[in-house]
Amino acid sequence: AQTVTQSQPEMSVQEAETVTLSCTYDTSENNYYLFWYKQPPSRQMILVIRQEAYKQQNATENRFSVNFQKAAKSFSLKISDSQLGDTAMYFCAFENYGGSQGNLIFGKGTKLSVKP
Amino acid sequence: NAGVTQTPKFRILKIGQSMTLQCTQDMNHNYMYWYRQDPGMGLKLIYYSVGAGITDKGEVPNGYNVSRSTTEDFPLRLELAAPSQTSVYFCASSWGLAVTYEQYFGPGTRLTVT
Numbered sequence: 266a267q268t269v270t271q272s273q274p275e276m277s278v279q280e281a282e283t284v285t286l287s288c289t290y291d292t293s294e295n296n297y298y299l300f301w302y303k304q305p306p307s308r309q310m311i312l313v314i315r316q317e318a319y320k321q322q323n324a325t326e327n328r329f330s331v332n333f334q335k336a337a338k339s340f341s342l343k344i345s346d347s348q349l350g351d352t353a354m355y356f357c358a359f360e361n362y363g364g365s366q367g368n369l370i371f372g373k374g375t376k377l378s379v380k381p
Numbered sequence: 382n383a384g385v386t387q388t389p390k391f392r393i394l395k396i397g398q399s400m401t402l403q404c405t406q407d408m409n410h411n412y413m414y415w416y417r418q419d420p421g422m423g424l425k426l427i428y429y430s431v432g433a434g435i436t437d438k439g440e441v442p443n444g445y446n447v448s449r450s451t452t453e454d455f456p457l458r459l460e461l462a463a464p465s466q467t468s469v470y471f472c473a474s475s476w477g478l479a480v481t482y483e484q485y486f487g488p489g490t491r492l493t494v495t
Contacts, residue, residue: 269423310424310471310486356423368439369484371423 267292269359271372278347279380285332286342286375288357296362299333299340300369305353313355316340318362347379382407385487387472393493394462402457402490404472412475413455414439414484415447417468424471430455462494 268291278284290299301313316324316333323331328345344351354376358369388403406413411432416424416439426439430449444466446458455474459466470490476482 308469308489310473310484312483315483358423368426368429369424371425373422 267294267359267361267370269357269370269372271357271375273375274373275376275378277378277380278344280347280349282347283343283345284347284377286344286355286357286377288340288342288372290338290340290357290359290370292338292359292361294361298360298362299331300358300360301329301331301340301342302356302358302371303351303353304356304374305350310356314342344377349379349381351377352379353377384408385472385474385485387470387487387490389490390488391491393495394459396462396464396494398462399458399460400462400492402459402470402472402492404455404457404487405453406455406472406474406485407453408474408485409452410474410476410485411452412477412482413449414473414475415445415455415457416471416473417441417466418471418489419468427457427470459492464494466492467494468492 270289297318299316303311303313314324314326314329330343332341354374356374357372360369385406414429415427418424425441428447430436436447472487473484475484
């Protein structure tokens, strides 16, 4: 069975600094996708960034980037120039290519607080 | 566009009662999903639909039913509510396969069963 582990229940960072959130996953599949979702206090889930496992290049979206290490089954999220609006729960998620549609496997989340 | 809307926002049910959680999207998406999020946990898929008239089970379907008579609506029915169904429920939609197209989430419904 696939699992996603986020080992940091809570983290904090000063505004404008950089923070890295960790995620490891377990799968025997070779083709899959990895995601980071943000859930602010409003509860609405927002996709932050997505990585295809077959791509060696790490995905980047503005201040958000990932460090994807396929052999180590690691998928960390780096937030640069942290902003107060980045305060939220962050969930790492995994989905097999060709698996049940929409069956994202989520980690338990990391609560990030950005301090002024 | 309103995106994905869910009603109600909050609900308290007694054990054994039934209710329907409503979900509507105005983006003409074919795919719709229902997830539940238990305290301190990530989301788990309950049911999904790839188009009107087509539904299938996700990871945790027991105690729930769905229907998809239109593209826009995907209601989730709870029969004989149990305390284990206390959770936050999220509806989502996407153009196509979740691995290719972003899922758009509604704001959630917080359900308490006592």
